[in-house]
Amino acid sequence: MHIVIAPDSFKESLSAPQVANAIQTGMAAALPNATFSLLPMADGGEGFAQSMLERLGGERFHCDVTGPDFRPVTASFVINREQRLAVLDVASASGLPLMPSTAKNPLHTTSLGTGELIRAALDHDIDEIIIGLGGSATNDAGAGILTALGARLLDGAGKPIIPTGHGLGALMTLDLSTLDSRLRAVTLTAACDVDNPLCGPDGAATVFGPQKGATVSHIRSLEQHLHRFARICHYQLGHAIAHFPGAGAAGGIGAALGGLLNAQLVPGVELLLTRTHAYSTLAQADWIITGEGRVDGQTQHGKVPMALARIGQSHHIPVVVIAGSVGDNCDTLYQHGVKAIFPIQPGPCSLSEALVNTASNVTRTTENIARLMDNPIN
Template sequence: MKIVIAPDSYKESLSALEVATQIELGLLEIFPEAQCIKIPMADGGEGTVQAMVEATQGHRVDVIVTSPLGEPVTGFYGLSGDGHTAVIEMAAASGLALVPPAQRNPLWTTSYGTGELIAAALDVGARHLILGIGGSATNDGGAGMLQALGVRLLDAQGAELARGGAALAQLDRIDTSRLDARLATCRIDVACDVDNPLTGPRGASAIFGPQKGATPNMVAALDASLQHWAAILRRDLGADVEGIAGAGAAGGMGAALLAVLKCRLRPGCEIIAQAVGLDAAVRDADLVITGEGRIDEQTIFGKTPFGVATVAKRYGKPVIGMAGSLGRNAQVVHAHGIDAICSVLSRPCSIEDAIAEAAHNVRSTARNVAALLAIGQALRT
């Protein structure tokens, strides 16, 4: 029996590889001869670097970059085992967690550090970049990222713009003549699971600005700045991205990636699945097991179990989802390729106990899942 084990991490508890390892140990208690293929997964958000590093036998690289507040901070990216692919989480350099709540102000925060991570990956020879753009603290339309990569954003006097979302209102022209030339030979896959346009009532400022510290007045000012940003991108670069789905992701980072770096925005799990060879592993499997910290009604919107099940169903493979907990309307996943789901919790407990006992609970649940499969096999004979 060949079983592909492809879970996401259980946040704040177990990495994707640790989850997969415990599932494997539980399965082998009942099926000691089973061939278990562990493929740590992620959806482009937190944990993507770790999952990719584990799946490809790569390593993490720490880099001093510019924080959203303009201060030095230690960011990081992951480098695949062959050294060709770098995995970057925008949140590692420009994330909301790097800004204390009292200092959150998207008029001033910058995505410059994300550009520095991209440049650092290019420096070590990576020419395929996977960029996850969730969890940002910024609303600067990706301008800071572009500035770090050599793009000059100039005001009417020809001076470089300051960093931050508010400064875009002063933009007079864009000069891409100094854009890092290495990007021309680089493929960048952007993990993006939102479809918001750049501006308007569903745009970056209105939808995501408040969680980054924006007041209603700030939202209006930021949206006006992004409208101006879109107009200059259209005039100077011929790139009309304002209404494109995903342009508003990560405070408008999507717009810069589309307009200047000519990236394609794709579901994160789809990108990761392709990068780790999930399709080839699943093709001749007998069973696929996936999971994440919580399976609920949101799982079908691009989360890892949904993505894994989508691949598995191309080949008609049964899929079991194992979660730390099952949330509201979790049963909706059955119509999207996940045939059975279970929680690994064995008793009512606190979050602290659930985290502390996670490894044991995952292994025990996997053992019971395997026992049920064995009973089913026996009943068929």
């Protein structure tokens, strides 16, 4: 039996490679004669650059940038000199884990650091920058990125706005003529973990604002400011940025990259599998085991389990999903190749207990799954 283990990270507890190792430990205990291929995954969020580094090789660089709450943080990016390629994560510079839990508020966070990271990558002799979207603490529609790359975002008095979700409310003029000229010589590719638009009931503020600390009133304000930003982009620059799939990724960074900087937005899982030639490994599996920290209705919109379910379905390979928690509206996954979804928690517990015990819970759960695979019920 050949089992391909291809999980995403379980945020705040285990990286994707750690989850994969825990799954293999559990399954190997019950299936000692099975062979395993480990393909740690990322959908464009946290760990995407690391996944690309592990598959393609390269060198990691660190630099100090502006964090999401304007405090300095140390972020990183990967350079593959053979392919003249840079890979970076929004989460590394502007990610939610960089924020104190008591201070999360997307009205006042910025993507400046991600723009500074892009600028640092441009210092290398490269032809392409891949930017992993996802895991951001921001809802500034990429205003921070644009500012860091030289764009002028001005208020009614001609002064620069503060590049935050709240700051967008003062925007009157957007000037891209002063952008870093080196951008014209590189291809920008954005790896998206969602396909949401910028605005509306499925947009960046409404869907993802709450997990970033937004209240109902915050979401109302953010939504108004995103609409304002979109209108200014349309009337002043002729760019329609609000409704294309992925525009709402990373608090609207997808809109800035795809709508204003000519980046190609690609599903992160698809990009990772294509660039690392992993499709052939998946196609040879008897079973595919995947998972992520939380499986719910959002999983079908570009997340790892959904992408692997579709691959499994096309090759008639059963796919099993494990999750730290299972929410509502997962039924769609069963229609696209998932055979079963298993939560890893053995019973009620606090979040801190769940995070501490993630590895052992993954191992125990997947050992039980493996025993069922070895002795299927007819």
